[in-house]
Amino acid sequence: MCGIVAYLGQKEAYPILLGGLHRLEYRGYDSAGIALMQSSGITMYKKKGRVDELQKFCNNLDTSGSLGIAHTRWATHGEPSEQNAHPHVSEDGSMALIHNGIVENYIILKQQLVNQGVIFQSDTDTEVLVHLIKNVQDKEKVSLPEAVIIALRMVEGTYAIAIISKDDPNQLIVAKKGTPLLIGIGDNEYIIGSDGAPIVEYTKQVIYLEDGDVGVIRIDKPIQISNVNDSKNLHRSPYIQTLELNLEQLEKGGFDTYMLKEIYEQPKAVRDSMRGRINLEKDVVSLGGILEYEQKMLNARRFIIVACGTSWHAGLVAEHLFETLVRVPVEVEYASEFRYRNPVIYEDDVLIAISQSGETADTLAAVEIGKKRGATVIGICNVVGSTMARETMAGSYSHAGPEIGVACTKTFTAQITVLALMALSLAKKKGTISMSQYHKLINDLESAPDKIESVLHYEQQIQRIAQYVATKPNAMFLGRGVNFPIALEGALKLKEISYIHAEGYPAAEIKHGPIALIDTNMPVIVVAPEQHTYDKVVSNIQEIIARKGTIISIVTEGDSVIKKMSKFTIEVPKIDELLTPLVTTIPLQILAYHVALIRDCDVDKPRNLAKSVSVE
Numbered sequence: 001m002c003g004i005v006a007y008l009g010q011k012e013a014y015p016i017l018l019g020g021l022h023r024l025e026y027r028g029y030d031s032a033g034i035a036l037m038q039s040s041g042i043t044m045y046k047k048k049g050r051v052d053e054l055q056k057f058c059n060n061l062d063t064s065g066s067l068g069i070a071h072t073r074w075a076t077h078g079e080p081s082e083q084n085a086h087p088h089v090s091e092d093g094s095m096a097l098i099h100n101g102i103v104e105n106y107i108i109l110k111q112q113l114v115n116q117g118v119i120f121q122s123d124t125d126t127e128v129l130v131h132l133i134k135n136v137q138d139k140e141k142v143s144l145p146e147a148v149i150i151a152l153r154m155v156e157g158t159y160a161i162a163i164i165s166k167d168d169p170n171q172l173i174v175a176k177k178g179t180p181l182l183i184g185i186g187d188n189e190y191i192i193g194s195d196g197a198p199i200v201e202y203t204k205q206v207i208y209l210e211d212g213d214v215g216v217i218r219i220d221k222p223i224q225i226s227n228v229n230d231s232k233n234l235h236r237s238p239y240i241q242t243l244e245l246n247l248e249q250l251e252k253g254g255f256d257t258y259m260l261k262e263i264y265e266q267p268k269a270v271r272d273s274m275r276g277r278i279n280l281e282k283d284v285v286s287l288g289g290i291l292e293y294e295q296k297m298l299n300a301r302r303f304i305i306v307a308c309g310t311s312w313h314a315g316l317v318a319e320h321l322f323e324t325l326v327r328v329p330v331e332v333e334y335a336s337e338f339r340y341r342n343p344v345i346y347e348d349d350v351l352i353a354i355s356q357s358g359e360t361a362d363t364l365a366a367v368e369i370g371k372k373r374g375a376t377v378i379g380i381c382n383v384v385g386s387t388m389a390r391e392t393m394a395g396s397y398s399h400a401g402p403e404i405g406v407a408c409t410k411t412f413t414a415q416i417t418v419l420a421l422m423a424l425s426l427a428k429k430k431g432t433i434s435m436s437q438y439h440k441l442i443n444d445l446e447s448a449p450d451k452i453e454s455v456l457h458y459e460q461q462i463q464r465i466a467q468y469v470a471t472k473p474n475a476m477f478l479g480r481g482v483n484f485p486i487a488l489e490g491a492l493k494l495k496e497i498s499y500i501h502a503e504g505y506p507a508a509e510i511k512h513g514p515i516a517l518i519d520t521n522m523p524v525i526v527v528a529p530e531q532h533t534y535d536k537v538v539s540n541i542q543e544i545i546a547r548k549g550t551i552i553s554i555v556t557e558g559d560s561v562i563k564k565m566s567k568f569t570i571e572v573p574k575i576d577e578l579l580t581p582l583v584t585t586i587p588l589q590i591l592a593y594h595v596a597l598i599r600d601c602d603v604d605k606p607r608n609l610a611k612s613v614s615v616e
């Protein structure tokens with residue numbers, strides 16, 4: 001969740017580190033810090049708050065040096081504060097370390113160090129690492145790389161770390177387990193990042209560290225990589241890959257915020273997620289990444305979908321797609337619950353993990369469980385080269401392009417598109433779909449980008465609805481069938497970026513409790529396009545109106561019934577019922593966005609959140 005950047009080269013490190021922190025800020029933004037190797041030793045600057053605060057603080061200070069490490073934090077252990085911000089330093093100030101991940105056995109390690117007289121400065125788990133490494137180095141009289149390896153063998157949990165030490169001011173040490181770390185190889189320089197964002201401006205040549213890897217980086221020698229699990233400490237040759245990321249994809253491109261840019265990118269994202277996967281001439285849908293495991297998927301007794309947050313909502317949409325088209329039972333699970341539930345998994349189950357980042361700790365743990373119990377494990381993720389992409393047996397990328405806004409938008413619609421393609425491809429091969437239905441769905445899927453585009457034109461109209469919703473303390477979102485997950489997603493979008501309390505329910509369910517909340521002050525946003533339960537939704541709306549609730553509806557163009565019952569209505573183009581989520585979710589994203597702006601919230605970096613949740 002935290003952002004890590006480090007630099008070793010011929011240039012001034014500070015501007016590169018600072019630029020990297022700005023690019024990584026979406027990963028966590030409650031404090032930031034930088035440590036620079038200077039002739040006098042390590043100089044460190046830390047600030048609570050955003051990277052801008054750190055930058056202001058560093059103005060007019062000495063930021064010279066061509067080796068440095070920097071960090072933007074999402075607090076796990078210890079509140080956001082200067083003291084808890086990274087880097088953390090050894091007691092004598094000779095070594096500085098930044099960390100992403102969680103040291104699970106930090107209490108035991110800390111106690112051992114405290115017993116030896118070490119004085120801690122922060123409440124973090126991270127600080128244990130720097131004292132432990134220093135302690136090993138001093139006691140065992142070994143080099144720093146050796147000390148890092150010995151110390152990391154004692155550590156339980158996850159880490160991506162970068163370390164500098166005054167003892168060798170030309171050396172940068174990095175290590176990773178369970179959370180990503182990349183070494184960018186430039187021209188006589190190295191840029192390290194917790195993802196490609198701080199690197200791509202300088203180079204596209206990267207090494208993805210493997211779990212347990214420890215890398216020793218110097219300008220005067222080739223990079224040395226060894227692994228903490230290798231008792232002989234042998235070095236392996238690094239495998240250099242090309243980063244699949246462009247700088248323009250990381251910019252706002254004229255929009256005020258990343259979120260709005262990403263909302264508007266949805267026609268392209270959905271098109272890109274279909275690109276090369278539908279062959280009209282041959283009349284086939286084919287997802288190259290899963291071909292090897294297709295037979296397993298065709299023979300699946302059951303699909304188990306695991307995911308978190310918005311990706312879980314995409315999984316709920318997939319439940320409808322797969323059960324309707326492929327006629328195989330589907331279970332959709334919160335990965336965080338699934339992993340601790342001792343679930344029953346059969347060898348002919350197919351577990352599909354969905355994740356934008358491919359780094360969500362709970363989803364990755366569910367993947368491991370699926371693999372251990374012999375299921376076929378398929379991944380759907382957006383970030384190329386992510387842990388999920390490497391840990392699943394096969395999978396499909398959603399190809400939405402980088403998403404920087406913390407709230408997922410374009411990756412959600414791209415996930416649904418990939419899941420629809422997957423269901424269609426399997427259904428055709430299994431013969432569980434008629435050819436006319438298959439062709440209609442392909443046709444409608446191909447029309448989705450244009451239909452999404454047309455919904456984007458309603459932004460001004462939605463802005464007016466936002467003025468109304470922004471004055472309310474609560475909101476309720478209702479939907480049925482394949483649009484129930486869209487109600488959940490609409491509520492999640494609103495609460496996470498505008499901080500208005502919102503709940504999503506299946507429309508018929510409210511009479512079992514939530515209807516007690518309805519009064520004149522409760523906006524009820526009903527996702528009610530043309531679908532087989534339309535008339536039922538009409539009755540549900542009547543029940544709300546009878547209790548003086550205010551209806552805001554999302555309906556299909558030309559609707560006359562629900563429109564008359566609503567204070568506000570947004571019309572979306574007609575599309576096959578199973579694909580309606582692709583269009584009904586768009587107005588809800590725009591609504592949440594404008595409510596958040598009216599309430600003066602930071603839509604790209606909502607409070608307490610981070611883009612990828614790589615801790616459990």
Ligand code: M6R
Pocket residue numbers: 308309310311312354355356357358359360363406407408409492496611612613
């Ligand atoms: O990267 P993932 O898709 O695995 O992330 C899962 C959730 O943290 C994520 O979908 C979250 O709910 C959204 N950012 C909310 O908009």
